Amino acid sequence: xxxxxxxxxxxxxxxxxxxxxxxxxxxxxxxxxxxxxxxxxxxxxxxxxxxxxxxxxxxxxxxxxxxxxxxxxxxxxxxxxxxxxxxxxxxxxxxxxxxxxxxxxxxxx
Amino acid sequence: xxxxxxxxxxxxxxxxxxxxxxxxxxxxxxxxxxxxxxxxxxxxxxxxxxxxxxxxxxxxxxxxxxxxxxxxxxxxxxxxxxxxxxxxxxxxxxxxxxxxxxxxxxxxxxxxxx
Numbered sequence: 001x002x003x004x005x006x007x008x009x010x011x012x013x014x015x016x017x018x019x020x021x022x023x024x025x026x027x028x029x030x031x032x033x034x035x036x037x038x039x040x041x042x043x044x045x046x047x048x049x050x051x052x053x054x055x056x057x058x059x060x061x062x063x064x065x066x067x068x069x070x071x072x073x074x075x076x077x078x079x080x081x082x083x084x085x086x087x088x089x090x091x092x093x094x095x096x097x098x099x100x101x102x103x104x105x106x107x108x109x
Numbered sequence: 110x111x112x113x114x115x116x117x118x119x120x121x122x123x124x125x126x127x128x129x130x131x132x133x134x135x136x137x138x139x140x141x142x143x144x145x146x147x148x149x150x151x152x153x154x155x156x157x158x159x160x161x162x163x164x165x166x167x168x169x170x171x172x173x174x175x176x177x178x179x180x181x182x183x184x185x186x187x188x189x190x191x192x193x194x195x196x197x198x199x200x201x202x203x204x205x206x207x208x209x210x211x212x213x214x215x216x217x218x219x220x221x222x223x
Contacts (some may be wrong), residue, residue, distance in 0.1 A: 004151075006221075014203070030210070031208075031209040031210070033209075033211065033212075034209075040197075040217075041217070042199055042214035042215060042216050042217045043152075043199075043214050043216070045208070045211055045212075045213065046207035048209055048211060050209060051179060061179040065221070068154075085150065087152070089212075091209065091210055095140055095157055095159060095165075095210070096214060097154070097210075099144075099152040099153075100151050101150055101151040102151060
């Protein structure tokens with residue numbers, strides 16, 4: 001079967017850096033996505049990794065190691081508005097995407 | 110503006126009733142999806158469609174039905190056979206591009222059984 005693991009909750013301080021980890025075991029791999037979801041709203045696309053390494057996009061960066069089945073999302077200079085759930089998702093086949101349960105991040109002043 | 114429009118935002122269903130959630134996209138995406146999200150859980154795939162007049166069951170298709178008569182539209186019917194339909198429903202669409210087969214979501218519909 002397909003499986004993705006993420007921590008359930010994390011807490012961090014405004015202005016700090018936080019790393020959200022994601023590990024996956026899937027039968028195939030076409031790419032890994034990170035989405036942000038505020039409470040009661042739809043997920044919005046943050047990043048995409050298909051090759052090993054770090055992809056940087058402003059305050060957000062995402063890292064992938066395919067050999068380890070591992071990714072992380074790095075959020076720098078945390079702001080209160082970054083309080084949300086962060087979903088890791090892996091495309092393991094054509095139109096086949098599995099989502100993790102999400103990591104709820106609370107940013108405190 | 111391009112996007113995915115779901116309606117209604119909030120819907121209440123009585124026991125034994127069928128209800129239909131609408132989803133329209135003007136992004137010219139080929140593929141469309143329906144996901145269900147329960148509190149504190151990840152998204153689970155109900156149905157997806159790669160092209161018009163064709164769709165495939167996802168992981169939790171029982172008690173649901175869809176149609177894809179037009180590229181822009183992918184309505185979801187929650188039938189009375191779905192025993193626990195209270196959830197947040199998300200419609201999505203995708204096309205291959207710079208970021209692989211990235212899925213983009215509509216605003217979601219809250220369904221509650223009363």
